[in-house]
Amino acid sequence: MSARGFGSVIWAGAVAGAALGFYLVSLRVASERAALEDVETEIAMAQRDIRLLQTEIGTRGRLAQLERWNVRFIRLSAPSADQFVEGGFQLATLVKPAPKPAIEAPVILASAPVEANVGEPRLTGDADNGEVPMRTSRPASEMVHVASYTVPQRSNVASPQTAKPAVTNTRPPKPAVTNSRPPKPAATKTVKTATADPLAPLSSIGSKAKGSAPAGSGISTPKTKSRDSDD
Amino acid sequence: MNAPTPALVARPERLRLVGQRRQILAVMHQRLMFGMIVYAGIIAIIALRLIYLAAFGDHAGRKSGLTDFAPERADIVDRDGQALARTIDAWTIGLHPAKIIGNKLDIARKLAELMPEKDAAAYLQMMRSGRSFYYLRRRAPPDLVAAINRLGEPGLALEREPDRLYPQTTLAAHVIGFTDVDGKGNAGMERAFDERLRDPELRGEPLTLSISSRIQQALEHELGDAMTKFSAIGAAGVVMDIHTGEVLAMTSLPQLNPNAAGQGTPEARFNRATLGVYELGSTFKPFTVAMAMDSGIIKSFGQMYNCPQALHVAGRTITDTHPFGRACSVAEIMKESSNIGTAQIADQVGPTRQKEFLRKMGFLDKVQVELRERGRTLTPGANWNQIETMTVGYGHGIAVTPLHLATGYATLFNGGIYRPATLLKVDRNHAPGKGHRVFSEETSYKMRALLRLVVTQGTGKKADAPGYRVGGKTGTAEKIVGGHYTSSLVVTSFAGVFPMDEPRYVVVVMLDEPHATAETFGFHTAGWNVAPVVSKAISRIAPMLGVRPDKRREPNMAEVLPYVHEKAGH
Numbered sequence: 001m002s003a004r005g006f007g008s009v010i011w012a013g014a015v016a017g018a019a020l021g022f023y024l025v026s027l028r029v030a031s032e033r034a035a036l037e038d039v040e041t042e043i044a045m046a047q048r049d050i051r052l053l054q055t056e057i058g059t060r061g062r063l064a065q066l067e068r069w070n071v072r073f074i075r076l077s078a079p080s081a082d083q084f085v086e087g088g089f090q091l092a093t094l095v096k097p098a099p100k101p102a103i104e105a106p107v108i109l110a111s112a113p114v115e116a117n118v119g120e121p122r123l124t125g126d127a128d129n130g131e132v133p134m135r136t137s138r139p140a141s142e143m144v145h146v147a148s149y150t151v152p153q154r155s156n157v158a159s160p161q162t163a164k165p166a167v168t169n170t171r172p173p174k175p176a177v178t179n180s181r182p183p184k185p186a187a188t189k190t191v192k193t194a195t196a197d198p199l200a201p202l203s204s205i206g207s208k209a210k211g212s213a214p215a216g217s218g219i220s221t222p223k224t225k226s227r228d229s230d231d
Numbered sequence: 232m233n234a235p236t237p238a239l240v241a242r243p244e245r246l247r248l249v250g251q252r253r254q255i256l257a258v259m260h261q262r263l264m265f266g267m268i269v270y271a272g273i274i275a276i277i278a279l280r281l282i283y284l285a286a287f288g289d290h291a292g293r294k295s296g297l298t299d300f301a302p303e304r305a306d307i308v309d310r311d312g313q314a315l316a317r318t319i320d321a322w323t324i325g326l327h328p329a330k331i332i333g334n335k336l337d338i339a340r341k342l343a344e345l346m347p348e349k350d351a352a353a354y355l356q357m358m359r360s361g362r363s364f365y366y367l368r369r370r371a372p373p374d375l376v377a378a379i380n381r382l383g384e385p386g387l388a389l390e391r392e393p394d395r396l397y398p399q400t401t402l403a404a405h406v407i408g409f410t411d412v413d414g415k416g417n418a419g420m421e422r423a424f425d426e427r428l429r430d431p432e433l434r435g436e437p438l439t440l441s442i443s444s445r446i447q448q449a450l451e452h453e454l455g456d457a458m459t460k461f462s463a464i465g466a467a468g469v470v471m472d473i474h475t476g477e478v479l480a481m482t483s484l485p486q487l488n489p490n491a492a493g494q495g496t497p498e499a500r501f502n503r504a505t506l507g508v509y510e511l512g513s514t515f516k517p518f519t520v521a522m523a524m525d526s527g528i529i530k531s532f533g534q535m536y537n538c539p540q541a542l543h544v545a546g547r548t549i550t551d552t553h554p555f556g557r558a559c560s561v562a563e564i565m566k567e568s569s570n571i572g573t574a575q576i577a578d579q580v581g582p583t584r585q586k587e588f589l590r591k592m593g594f595l596d597k598v599q600v601e602l603r604e605r606g607r608t609l610t611p612g613a614n615w616n617q618i619e620t621m622t623v624g625y626g627h628g629i630a631v632t633p634l635h636l637a638t639g640y641a642t643l644f645n646g647g648i649y650r651p652a653t654l655l656k657v658d659r660n661h662a663p664g665k666g667h668r669v670f671s672e673e674t675s676y677k678m679r680a681l682l683r684l685v686v687t688q689g690t691g692k693k694a695d696a697p698g699y700r701v702g703g704k705t706g707t708a709e710k711i712v713g714g715h716y717t718s719s720l721v722v723t724s725f726a727g728v729f730p731m732d733e734p735r736y737v738v739v740v741m742l743d744e745p746h747a748t749a750e751t752f753g754f755h756t757a758g759w760n761v762a763p764v765v766s767k768a769i770s771r772i773a774p775m776l777g778v779r780p781d782k783r784r785e786p787n788m789a790e791v792l793p794y795v796h797e798k799a800g801h
Contacts, residue, residue, distance in 0.1 A: 026285055051302075055317050058398035063448040078771040081698025081780035 303393035304414055305428045306437035307407055307421070309444045310479075310656045314398055314437075315407050316421065316489075318414075321394035322376045324387065326365040328358045331386030335359065338384055342367070345378050358386075369412060370394050395421075401486040403447045405502040406440065406478075406602075406654060409489035417492070418500070420654060423601045439656045441477035446470055449771040450480045454740060457764045458484050461745035461755070467503035467633045468764075469739045470772065473641035473728070475663040476650040478600070479736070479776075481505075481634070506604040508630040509741065512708030513568045513690075513757075514726045515626030517678060519577045520561060521643055522588045524674045528579045532562040532681060533794040542571045545618040549574050552756070560794040565681050566689035568705065570625045577624020582615045585623060591669045592642055592649055598634045599651035599664070606632050626706060633724070637739040640726045644734040647675040680790040683731045687788075688795065694727055694762035696770040698780025703727030703738075703765065705757035710744070720744050723757035727765045730778055732786040740764050 070076055085091045307316035331338065339354035346368060357365050368375065369392070379387055395410045408419020416425035420440065427433055450468045458466045470480040483503040487495040501507065523529040538555035541548050553567045564572030577585065589595055589610075597605040609630035611619035622628040634652055642649040647670030655661045682702035685691045690705045703726050710720040724741040728734045740761045751759035773780070 023282075023285055030285075051317070052319060055314065055319055055396060055398055058314055059396070059400075062399045063402055063444055064400060064451075067448060067452050078767075079774060080770070081696075081782055084698075084774075084780050 301431075301435040303434070304395065304410075305430075305434040307428075308437045308439055309403075309442045309447075310439060310477075311443060311445075312437075312439075313444050315403060315440065315442070315444070317396050317398060318393050319396050320391040321369070321396075322371045322373070323369050323390045323392050324367040324371050324376065324379055325390060326357060326367050327363065327386045327388055328360060328365070329363060329386075331358055331384060333384050333386075338382065338386075341382060345375060397489045399444060400490060401488050402444060402451065403440075403442050403480070403482065404487040404489045405483045405504065405604075406442055406481050407489060409487075409492035418604065419489075419502075419602060423603050439658075441472075441479060441654055441656045442481070443479050443775070445775055446772045447480040447482065449775075450738075450740075450768050451482045451484070451486075453764050453768040453771070454482060454742075455484055455486070457742060457745075457760060461742060461748060461751075461760045463742045463745040463760075465498070465503050465507075465743035467507065467739075467741045467743075468768075469504055469633055469637040469737075470768075471637045471641055471652060471737045471739075473645040473734055473737050474650075475657045476638070476641065476652045477657050477663075478634070478637075478652050478654050480772075481654075483507075502602070502604045503741070503743065504633050505598055505600060505602050506606045506632070508606040508608055508632055509722045509724075509743070510627050510630050510708040510710075511633070511636055511722070511724045511726075511741070512626040512706035513570075513573075514636055514704050514706035514724050514739075515624065515629070516565060516568065516573045517643060517682060517704055518588070518592070518639060519573050519580065519585075519624040520565060520681065521670050521674050521678055522580045522585060523576045524677065525588075525670050526580060526584055529561055529576065531794075532677070532791045533560050535560055536564065536572045536575050538564070538569055538572050542574060544574070544578075544621060545616075547618055549621065562681065562684060562791040562794040563796065565704075566684050566795060568685075568690050573625045574621035577621050578617060580620070580624070582617070582620040585620055586615060588669065589623075589629075591667065592639050593651070594629070594631050594635055594639065598632050598638065600634060601654050608632070608635065626708060633739050633741050636724070636726050637737050640728055640737045640739065642669050643678055644675060644728045644737065646672050677790055679728075679731050679734065679786040680788050682728065683786050683788065684791045684795065686727075690756075690758045691725065691727075691762050693758060694725055694765040694769075696729070696766045696773070696780075698782045699769050699773050699778060700730040700732055700781075700784060700786065701727050701765065701769055702729070702731035702734075702786070705762060707756040721755055723755070723761045725757050725761040725765050727769070729769055729773060730784070732784050735778065736773075736776060738765055738769060740768070 085094070302318040304318045306314055306318070308314055335355060335358045336351075339351045339358060342354045343349065343351040367387075371379075376389055380389060393414060395414060397404070397407065397409070404419075406419055408421035408423075409417055410421050411417050414429075416422040416428065420438070421428065424438055428438060450470055454466045454468045457463070466482075466484040468480065468482045469478060471478050481504050483501070485496075485499045487499040492500065520529060535558045538551075538557065538559040540554045540556050541550050543549075549570050551567075551569050551571050553569070554571070555563070555567070555569065559567075559569065559572055561572070561576070563569070564576070580588075586595070593599055595608060595610055597607055611623065611628055615623075619628055638649070638652050641652075647668055648666040649669045650666040651664035653661070653664055657663045679702060682704060683700065685704055686695045686701050691703055694703055694705075695701050706724040706726070708722045708724075709716040709718055710722060711717075712720060722741060722743055723745055724739065727738045727740075729736055729738070742761050742764075745755050745760045747753045747755040747759075
């Protein structure tokens with residue numbers, strides 16, 4: 001009796017529960033759909049706003065307006081035929097690379113006064129500067145070597161018959177000097193110490209000069225010795 | 232309870248009474264039951280409805296119509312997708328006289344202050360009249376709307392309604408056209424494609440025109456400048472792709488603002504490029520020469536014609552501005568734009584062949600284009616005899632639209648195939664118009680050098696844009712005033728093609744009644760006023776069209792140069 005009575009209650013409850021469950025599912029679906037529609041509406045409103053803004057920007061920046069500004073203030077004009085280039089190669093030919101300053105030039109100038117004493121009368125002006133950047137290594141080495149030897153020769157020993165021709169021809173003096181060298185091997189020893197001082201800051205260049213020195217003059221042995229001692 | 236039962240047997244009256252009560256009770260039960268059933272039914276119906284709504288119905292906050300956003304009328308965009316016409320929501324101010332609650336006189340005064348097109352009395356009269364609604368202002372500016380809103384009068388209605396806006400204002404106004412206040416196309420493409428623009432299925436998709444805004448702007452600006460400089464009453468210009476027939480720019484001046492089309496003069500609303508027909512003069516001469524070449528009359532540009540000081544035919548006299556007074560070659564005729572020489576060539580072609588060629592080029596019918604505003608060409612008609620053939624040969628006695636001329640030049644230089652002009656972008660949705668052959672390919676090829684010669688050495692020197700190999704022909708046609716040609720009023724035109732070694736685009740420019748200025752040394756011929764426009768316009772638009780200037784390229788000038796005498800002319 002009682003079980004049967006509860007049975008109907010349970011049934012009713014189950015049916016009600018199921019119905020409620022279904023209803024909740026449907027409610028959930030409906031709310032999701034509503035949310036989706038809200039998003040869609042938002043998208044549509046955003047699209048409308050975008051359109052409105054685009055239209056406004058387009059109207060404010062209309063071509064006629066830009067043209068008016070161009071005519072009055074900006075004054076850009078169509079490019080002429082010469083302003084077009086065929087391609088990358090032609091473009092590259094139009095660009096001249098910036099002249100690169102010769103790095104060794106100041107170094108040589110620094111040692112130039114030493115050499116000026118040698119070729120004393122006219123080794124001061126621009127004429128020499130112009131030549132120096134052209135052949136950088138050779139003059140540098142020549143200047144340095146010649147300076148170290150000739151100065152003591154003239155001051156100490158004073159052999160006028162050999163020194164005079166050396167002064168007259170500025171660049172070729174070496175053969176003249178080399179001729180005069182063999183008689184004074186003793187003088188060179190004192191000079192070695194003298195050369196060490198002016199060359200001390202130039203030690204890095206000394207190696208370069210050394211490489212070119214052998215070609216310059218036949219008597220290279222004393223020089224190389226002195227250079228080695230510096231290094 | 233039992234006391235008042237004097238008799239076991241009830242009296243008959245009482246029995247009757249009991250019977251009546253029972254009857255009454257039964258009736259009451261019936262009625263109650265009926266009422267209950269009715270209530271239960273109603274509740275059941277409501278419950279079922281609720282269940283139905285819960286299961287399948289829409290929710291209360293649903294906003295229908297907004298989710299699928301599409302404009303009321305499709306946009307019109309140019310070939311690059313830039314908007315040329317758009318529909319936006321604009322404010323409308325309305326008046327409901329019956330709903331007004333404030334002091335009518337005060338409101339009328341304030342309205343007159345805000346919208347001074349009518350005075351206070353007029354507004355008061357509107358409010359007192361029996362009509363239910365007035366439009367006070369359509370397309371009202373936002374500050375006016377705000378001011379009206381501040382009045383706080385319920386009788387003044389502020390509503391939004393779709394409105395057509397042309398963001399580029401006057402740009403390509405005659406191509407786009409305009410709509411009336413109800414959004415119906417009234418001119419131009421708005422009119423020609425009204426159905427398509429309003430079609431609910433298609434209005435989400437913009438209508439893509441073949442017009443390019445930047446090219447259009449360049450053409451309009453240069454043409455407008457020339458029009459002002461030479462005090463012309465009007466101007467027209469067309470830029471066209473000769474292979475597809477796409478019109479890249481088409482303009483008619485004076486300008487029209489389609490945002491306020493009603494305020495434009497009839498002169499401004501008139502489309503000179505497709506509706507106006509003009510005798511375009513010497514720009515016709517290349518057609519005559521091409522006809523003669525195609526018919527085998529001219530075999531080489533060195534062919535000689537007798538060019539006297541004046542030619543007398545059928546009681547008429549044909550003259551030249553630069554008379555040769557000697558025999559001249561075809562190349563020279565074209566270079567110096569000789570009417571006498573061309574007339575003789577046209578005479579050799581003959582009216583029948585000439586008519587046939589012109590018909591094939593579409594010069595005898597209305598111009599083929601999508602617009603509805605198309606002018607009827609004027610031809611000699613039935614009276615097409617020798618003298619008419621001659622005058623038509625150099626562009627007089629026949630009046631066509633500038634767009635006709637552009638199509639004709641496109642036909643002449645694209646290899647000889649006529650293709651109708653189109654204002655819709657040619658792509659996979661829209662194929663170019665069906666073409667048919669008019670001139671042979673060889674004729675088309677040889678004409679390049681001839682027209683290039685006109686620009687390098689002839690009347691069109693000022694049309695040359697260095698590097699762009701412009702070729703073309705000037706045309707100065709006298710206008711008819713009171714039945715006579717007058718030399719004071721002219722229509723000058725220039726039809727140019729570039730780049731001439733591989734023609735791609737045609738430019739037709741026309742000025743209506745230009746006047747001479749000090750700069751032009753008193754001349755008002757095409758070489759002085761429209762040719763510079765072409766030069767300037769081409770040097771602006773050619774880079775946009777991808778034409779690379781190259782000063783070392785030229786068409787094959789060996790076709791013509793041997794036949795030009797150095798000291799000829801001037």
